[in-house]
Amino acid sequence: MVDPSPNWAVDLSSARHSLGRTSTAERVADILRTHLIEGRVLPRTRLSEDAIAVALEVSRNTLREAFRLLSHERLLVHELNRGVFVRKLSVEDVIDIYRLRRILEVAALRCVTSPSTRDGRRSSKSADLRSAVTVGKEAADRGDWPGVGTANMHFHRSVAALANSVRVDELMSRLLAELRLVFHVMVPLRQFHEPYLADNDRIATLVEAGEGERAGEALLDYLERAERQLIVAYSKANRQSEVLISR
Amino acid sequence: MVDPSPNWAVDLSSARHSLGRTSTAERVADILRTHLIEGRVLPRTRLSEDAIAVALEVSRNTLREAFRLLSHERLLVHELNRGVFVRKLSVEDVIDIYRLRRILEVAALRCVTSPSTRDGRRSSKSADLRSAVTVGKEAADRGDWPGVGTANMHFHRSVAALANSVRVDELMSRLLAELRLVFHVMVPLRQFHEPYLADNDRIATLVEAGEGERAGEALLDYLERAERQLIVAYSKANRQSEVLISR
DNA sequence: GCATATTTGTCCGTATGTATA
DNA sequence: CTATACATACGGACAAATATG
Numbered sequence: 001m002v003d004p005s006p007n008w009a010v011d012l013s014s015a016r017h018s019l020g021r022t023s024t025a026e027r028v029a030d031i032l033r034t035h036l037i038e039g040r041v042l043p044r045t046r047l048s049e050d051a052i053a054v055a056l057e058v059s060r061n062t063l064r065e066a067f068r069l070l071s072h073e074r075l076l077v078h079e080l081n082r083g084v085f086v087r088k089l090s091v092e093d094v095i096d097i098y099r100l101r102r103i104l105e106v107a108a109l110r111c112v113t114s115p116s117t118r119d120g121r122r123s124s125k126s127a128d129l130r131s132a133v134t135v136g137k138e139a140a141d142r143g144d145w146p147g148v149g150t151a152n153m154h155f156h157r158s159v160a161a162l163a164n165s166v167r168v169d170e171l172m173s174r175l176l177a178e179l180r181l182v183f184h185v186m187v188p189l190r191q192f193h194e195p196y197l198a199d200n201d202r203i204a205t206l207v208e209a210g211e212g213e214r215a216g217e218a219l220l221d222y223l224e225r226a227e228r229q230l231i232v233a234y235s236k237a238n239r240q241s242e243v244l245i246s247r
Numbered sequence: 248m249v250d251p252s253p254n255w256a257v258d259l260s261s262a263r264h265s266l267g268r269t270s271t272a273e274r275v276a277d278i279l280r281t282h283l284i285e286g287r288v289l290p291r292t293r294l295s296e297d298a299i300a301v302a303l304e305v306s307r308n309t310l311r312e313a314f315r316l317l318s319h320e321r322l323l324v325h326e327l328n329r330g331v332f333v334r335k336l337s338v339e340d341v342i343d344i345y346r347l348r349r350i351l352e353v354a355a356l357r358c359v360t361s362p363s364t365r366d367g368r369r370s371s372k373s374a375d376l377r378s379a380v381t382v383g384k385e386a387a388d389r390g391d392w393p394g395v396g397t398a399n400m401h402f403h404r405s406v407a408a409l410a411n412s413v414r415v416d417e418l419m420s421r422l423l424a425e426l427r428l429v430f431h432v433m434v435p436l437r438q439f440h441e442p443y444l445a446d447n448d449r450i451a452t453l454v455e456a457g458e459g460e461r462a463g464e465a466l467l468d469y470l471e472r473a474e475r476q477l478i479v480a481y482s483k484a485n486r487q488s489e490v491l492i493s494r
Numbered sequence: 495g496c497a498t499a500t501t502t503g504t505c506c507g508t509a510t511g512t513a514t515a
Numbered sequence: 516c517t518a519t520a521c522a523t524a525c526g527g528a529c530a531a532a533t534a535t536g
Contacts, residue, residue, distance in 0.1 A: 025504095049522070050521080059504060060505090061504070062505080065312065065315055080522085081512045082521085083521075096413055103350065103354040103410065164346070165347055167346075271523080307502090309524060309525080311502095328503070328532045328533065330502065
């Protein structure tokens with residue numbers, strides 16, 4: 001269970017021991033990134049250089065380098081002379097992200113023009129797709145709705161992978177990470193994820209049959225519904241928090 | 248005479264605020280970025296922290312922040328304990344970049360489904376497109392081939408802008424900046440840019456007529472030719488430099 | 495392969511500027 | 516308006532890694 005406690009910085013101390021191999025700044029960024037996309041810190045929270053540097057036992061210089069990395073990934077926003085804050089996505093951001101998702105994922109599916117054969121790298125990608133569908137269904141059977149969410153991320157990363165572009169892959173990962181800043185408003189995860197299990201299955205089947213064009217149309221429909229549902233929930237949550245603030 | 252109002256200083260400071268204040272690290276990054284995309288430093292060159300910090304009169308810490316920013320933009324690569332180097336794009340990188348360009352730019356053009364009217368933001372974007380075409384032609388008439396190249400960049404940024412997405416806009420700018428690390432191998436700029444002036448004109452006309460689909464097809468053709476031409480010249484240049492090294 | 499010089503990685507102390515109670 | 520807290524930027528220091536002869 002997520003617990004965005006006010007002094008969550010102390011939680012970071014426990015994660016510190018996993019600091020191991022690469023550059024310190026990158027490792028710090030990895031740790032912070034995990035905390036951010038798991039929703040352990042609420043949007044708009046200011047991240048104090050001092051508190052975190054002490055908690056992670058790194059210098060402020062190193063921590064600032066990590067902050068730069070995460071700002072570039074749009075998980076943090078840097079305000080000059082005010083510090084860094086956990087990104088709070090606007091509704092416009094969500095719309096923009098889905099606009100880009102539609103472009104990328106549909107284009108990736110349209111790259112599929114022939115049925116997948118037993119060997120070849122294309123077939124391994126369609127296998128990834130199928131595997132994400134299966135894992136998602138199994139998680140749903142267990143009632144593990146966060147697990148369904150994770151499987152769904154894998155599914156969409158696998159869709160993007162069909163474009164055969166490392167830049168598209170990385171971009172997709174970034175977009176999904178950004179979206180996770182929003183997903184936490186979907187409290188009843190079941191209602192959010194369950195309807196899409198069947199969609200994913202159908203899209204995977206179309207890909208296996210080499211029907212990239214039709215798969216793209218199905219995904220377009222999927223993404224439009226998901227976007228609408230997310231926006232409704234998100235703007236409702238925003239209105240409620242405004243009420244809380246105004247008291 | 249400019250209005251000598253006693254408050255003019257206030258106007259200046261407010262204008263400065265709208266431009267967005269920047270930190271030293273970002274200003275340093277701006278300077279370095281310009282040098283990089285203008286090809287003033289050869290790929291694979293190591294950038295010495297000490298030398299540049301002294302030259303720009305900033306501390307090493309600040310410079311390192313700028314390095315991080317540019318590494319994230321893929322203009323520099325960071326090698327642990329070895330420093331940062333000017334990015335050297337591989338042929339695979341060029342292919343990957345064009346793959347993403349095709350996805351983004353064609354998708355943007357397909358957003359155009361109706362003729363542009365006199366007002367509305369869509370028409371301003373198609374005006375940007377037309378303006379880039381005109382500027383390019385004028386530069387060609389002057390024999391200013393670098394100018395043609397710049398106008399061409401504007402053209403493609405304007406194409407991407409039709410997608411109405413800030414993320415697509417930023418992405419496109421980054422991709423074009425990356426590509427500029429390669430363009431310098433095209434010594435006879437004239438042969439590279441001249442054939443595409445007519446293509447740009449035709450695409451702009453199709454956009455103005457609301458024929459997004461057909462404009463997309465024309466651009467697809469354009470991008471495939473440009474990619475091929477660039478790859479041939481680039482791999483040839485790479486082979487030559489290998490020969491130079493092996494002696 | 496070794497010893498040396500150079501360069502990066504990281505940290506600290508501090509002075510200055512900026513935002514906010 | 517003042518005080519306080521904090522971010523920004525600098526310069527120096529030293530260990531660790533790397534390049535060089």
